[in-house]
Amino acid sequence: MNIQKNIPLKEYNTFGINVNAKRFVSVTSVYQLQQLLKEEKDIFLISGGSNMLLTKDIDTLVVHIDIKGISIDRENHNDIYITANAGESWHEFVLWCVSQGYGGLENLSLIPGNVGTCPIQNIGAYGVEVKDTISKVEAIEIETGKLVSFSAEECQFGYRNSIFKNEAKGKYVLTSVSFQLTKNNHNLNTSYGAIESELSSKDITNPTIKDVSDAVIAIRQSKLPDPKKIGNSGSFFKNPVISKEHFEKLQTAFPNIPSYVISDTEIKVPAGWLIEQIGFKGKRFGDYGVHEKQALVLVNYGGATGKKIYELAQKIQHTIKKTFDIDLEIEVNIIQ
Numbered sequence: 141m142n143i144q145k146n147i148p149l150k151e152y153n154t155f156g157i158n159v160n161a162k163r164f165v166s167v168t169s170v171y172q173l174q175q176l177l178k179e180e181k182d183i184f185l186i187s188g189g190s191n192m193l194l195t196k197d198i199d200t201l202v203v204h205i206d207i208k209g210i211s212i213d214r215e216n217h218n219d220i221y222i223t224a225n226a227g228e229s230w231h232e233f234v235l236w237c238v239s240q241g242y243g244g245l246e247n248l249s250l251i252p253g254n255v256g257t258c259p260i261q262n263i264g265a266y267g268v269e270v271k272d273t274i275s276k277v278e279a280i281e282i283e284t285g286k287l288v289s290f291s292a293e294e295c296q297f298g299y300r301n302s303i304f305k306n307e308a309k310g311k312y313v314l315t316s317v318s319f320q321l322t323k324n325n326h327n328l329n330t331s332y333g334a335i336e337s338e339l340s341s342k343d344i345t346n347p348t349i350k351d352v353s354d355a356v357i358a359i360r361q362s363k364l365p366d367p368k369k370i371g372n373s374g375s376f377f378k379n380p381v382i383s384k385e386h387f388e389k390l391q392t393a394f395p396n397i398p399s400y401v402i403s404d405t406e407i408k409v410p411a412g413w414l415i416e417q418i419g420f421k422g423k424r425f426g427d428y429g430v431h432e433k434q435a436l437v438l439v440n441y442g443g444a445t446g447k448k449i450y451e452l453a454q455k456i457q458h459t460i461k462k463t464f465d466i467d468l469e470i471e472v473n474i475i476q
């Protein structure tokens with residue numbers, strides 16, 4: 141294996157932050173990874189680099205997970221079980237499934253990143269979360285080099301959350317994800333308002349999974365910055381969940397506040413709306429700022445440092461706390 145020295149990581153993170161890895165290695169198979177782990181346990185993993193904000197050079201060995209491959213495990217009349225290796229591009233995998241007529245992932249089109257990281261924060265968009273289709277996750281335990289398998293239940297999925305962000309954090313390298321998808325009788329989820337209006341603008345009344353995927357791509361392209369053009373990590377914050385009493389209090393001061401009912405006692409409020417209210421939407425501070433079309437997304441216009449973007453995030457958190465008494469939780473991993 142070729143361990144390289146002083147490698148710039150700009151191309152390896154979607155925020156486009158230019159820090160260096162002191163030592164860097166790409167692994168292309170589970171075997172290579174296991175060999176490497178015999179020598180090196182203090183590692184920093186990078187895959188699609190789509191959910192991290194790098195604020196400094198990385199001193200530990202950076203291991204780029206580049207394990208490719210897609211296989212069909214089994215199928216019956218209605219369902220198909222597919223395993224994709226961690227280094228596959230998420231969006232390319234989704235497009236491949238859609239082109240084969242396999243349903244379940246179409247609402248998750250155009251999400252940046254690789255397959256191997258999709259379970260970690262349980263990626264979600266337009267009414268679907270990846271947990272709805274995951275049947276199994278395989279990983280290598282860093283300490284022992286052993287291959288371990290997690291059922292969907294063992295992954296303990298929640299909203300932008302899983303066991304891999306909690307007690308399993310830092311202990312495993314995810315190597316593949318298995319999905320149960322539909323071949324017929326797809327469970328299309330078009331209830332999200334923007335999907336419905338996108339489909340009806342094209343006079344589509346009986347959509348296919350390809351129609352839904354195309355609609356999601358069009359919506360994302362109209363709202364979210366393309367990381368290849370403007371560095372970003374998607375939603376920087378989670379949408380906060382607050383108590384019903386707290387929400388009702390806010391409603392008297394802000395009658396237009398949008399909300400989603402979570403339970404009898406809890407309400408989710410869109411962080412993008414909150415950030416827009418405090419005047420940060422579209423604000424630019426030289427090389428970085430808040431996206432003009434979606435206030436939940438912080439952006440790097442060029443040479444911004446991760447430190448500056450993190451400072452902006454903290455300023456937003458502070459102002460949200462002061463204005464709404466809400467703790468805004470950061471969704472992106474801050475590497476410092």
Ligand code: EPU
Nearest residue numbers: 265266267374375377378379398410412413416433434435
């Ligand atoms: N809104 C504003 N101003 C903004 C942005 C949003 O007022 O600048 C309002 C919208 O008008 C709408 C509500 O907030 O009433 C929700 O907005 P949107 O539908 O754009 O979704 P979101 O809650 O801001 C979440 C996910 C996105 C996902 C979309 C669509 C989180 C943290 N984010 O955003 O996920 O694409 O729903 O399902 O849950 C990501 O995680 O990286 C991501 C992009």
